[in-house]
Structures are given as C-alpha cells and as structure tokens.
Amino acid sequence: TLGPDHPELATSLKNLVGLLVRQKNCQQALPLLERAAAIFQKTFGPDHEHTKDATASVPFLRRLCSASQAPPTTLSPTIPSAAALDRLQPGTRVIVQRLQARHELNGQAGRVEKFIDDKGRYNVRLEVESAKIISVKPHNLLQMVDNAELQNHEPPIAGTIINSRVEDDGTVQFALQFHGTPELTWVTRDKLRLPNRTLVKIIGLRTKPALNGSRATIDSWDDAAGRYVVSRSATEKIKLRPVNVTIMQ
Numbered sequence: 001t002l003g004p005d006h007p008e009l010a011t012s013l014k015n016l017v018g019l020l021v022r023q024k025n026c027q028q029a030l031p032l033l034e035r036a037a038a039i040f041q042k043t044f045g046p047d048h049e050h051t052k053d054a055t056a057s058v059p060f061l062r063r064l065c066s067a068s069q070a071p072p073t074t075l076s077p078t079i080p081s082a083a084a085l086d087r088l089q090p091g092t093r094v095i096v097q098r099l100q101a102r103h104e105l106n107g108q109a110g111r112v113e114k115f116i117d118d119k120g121r122y123n124v125r126l127e128v129e130s131a132k133i134i135s136v137k138p139h140n141l142l143q144m145v146d147n148a149e150l151q152n153h154e155p156p157i158a159g160t161i162i163n164s165r166v167e168d169d170g171t172v173q174f175a176l177q178f179h180g181t182p183e184l185t186w187v188t189r190d191k192l193r194l195p196n197r198t199l200v201k202i203i204g205l206r207t208k209p210a211l212n213g214s215r216a217t218i219d220s221w222d223d224a225a226g227r228y229v230v231s232r233s234a235t236e237k238i239k240l241r242p243v244n245v246t247i248m249q
Contacts (some may be wrong), residue, residue, distance in 0.1 A: 007050070012040035014054065018183065021061070030061050046124040056163055056175055056184050059107035086215035087229045088112045088199055088248070093164060094124060096136060105134065109144065143248055148176060149193040150185070158184070161192075161247060174247065189246050194218055200230065200245040211238075215248065 003009070013036040020029035037054035044051050088094065092112045096105045110124040113133065121135045145161040163175035163184065174192065175184040194200065198218045202211045216230035219237065227239040 005039050007043045054159040071133050085217045087115050094141040147195045151191050199248045204244050
C-alpha cells in the first residue's frame with residue numbers, strides 16, 4: 001500500500017479531482033487537490049514541476065467553488081468604444097494579483113465594472129458570495145482571456161488564461177486552463193493565439209519604439225501576414241507580430 005505522503009497517491013488524488021470537477025463537485029475536490037499539492041511539496045520541494053502545477057491549480061479551484069456559489073450576474077464584456085481601446089472593458093473577467101495591503105484578495109476572480117479616470121483605478125466586483133466591489137490599480141489585475149488558442153497543437157485546442165508567473169530568468173508564463181479540468185498548462189506568450197477584443201501591451205518594437213508600453217485592443221488576425229491587427233484609437237490601426245504583444249498583467 002502507498003504511504004500517506006507517497007507521490008503516486010498525490011497523482012491519484014489529482015486524477016480524482018479532475019473527475020469531481022467534471023461532475024461539478026468542486027467543494028469535494030478542493031481539499032483533495034490541496035492535499036496533493038502538500039504531498040508534492042513535501043516530497044519534491046517547491047520548485048518541482050508537479051508542485052508548481054498542483055499549487056497553481058489550488059487558487060483556480062477555489063475561484064471555481066466561489067463562482068458556483070456566487071449570485072448570477074448579467075454583466076458581460078462590452079464592445080470597446082473608440083475612446084476606450086486602451087483599457088479593460090466592463091464585464092471583463094479578471095484575477096486580482098500582487099496586492100500588498102490586502103493580500104488575502106490575491107487570486108480572487110471578478111468582473112470589471114468601470115474605470116475611474118480621476119483615480120486611475122478599476123472598480124471590480126468579486127465573484128464571491130458577498131460580491132463586494134473593490135478599487136484596484138491596473139497592474140494588480142490579470143485579464144482572464146477566454147478562447148486563447150494553443151499553437152502547434154493538433155487538433156486545435158483553446159482554453160482560458162487564468163494566471164501568470166515570472167520565471168527566474170525573467171520569462172513570463174501564462175496558465176492556460178482547459179474546459180472541465182483544474183489542470184494548468186504553462187506557456188509563454190509566443191505559444192498563444194489571442195482572440196479578438198483582448199487588451200494587449202505593445203512591446204519590443206524597433207521601428208516604432210515610442211509605441212512600446214502602450215495598450216491596444218486586438219481587432220483580428222491577419223493570417224496571410226502572420227500578424228495581429230490592433231487598434232490604439234478609432235483612427236489608428238497597426239499590424240503587429242505575436243512577439244510584439246503581451247497580455248495586460
């Protein structure tokens with residue numbers, strides 16, 4: 001028999017978690033996933049791939065449990081107006097991150113209600129039972145991007161970007177979660193095809209360096225050119241290679 005801290009037990013627990021999530025029984029799945037993460041942590045240490053994946057899946061499953069208990073919302077993402085192509089739109093789902101004073105809110109999911117110009121903050125309604133509204137700076141939010149497509153995969157597969165992390169070498173990775181499972185696939189931005197209406201930051205441009213750091217909204221994908229068509233304003237559209245855009249986070 002397997003001991004209480006055997007890694008094969010943790011693997012079995014993760015498989016059971018996937019089954020319970022597909023059955024929409026996340027409340028029963030959550031403690032099993034937390035136990036699996038603790039076993040991996042004790043056996044392999046914090047830097048092992050199994051530990052990182054299980055640990056990163058825990059806050060996602062917590063959000064899933066909270067969302068299943070939260071009151072329904074009628075708010076859905078709006079089509080960006082000409083004057084707001086450089087900001088998150090009302091209804092956009094986001095993850096709270098990197099808060100210092102209110103660190104207990106990190107990892108919580110919510111929806112943008114509006115942007116407060118004079119404060120430079122977003123009002124975000126959390127997807128928890130209380131559904132409280134918090135005021136958050138842009139850099140403390142990660143937009144959850146639905147239908148982000150994993151490139152070089154046959155057949156094509158899409159998921160939701162729900163988390164990000166910075167590796168020791170400075171590389172930013174994004175967590176892609178596929179429907180019906182808490183498992184996360186960590187990928188760099190060059191492995192993703194982002195959907196229309198995603199807010200992005202322009203980076204690494206050499207011909208127009210003044211645009212680096214500015215924000216734009218994806219309009220479409222030009223397959224022939226292998227570039228995104230993005231709008232910075234109602235009158236300014238540019239084409240950018242995937243390497244020159246990153247998700248706002």
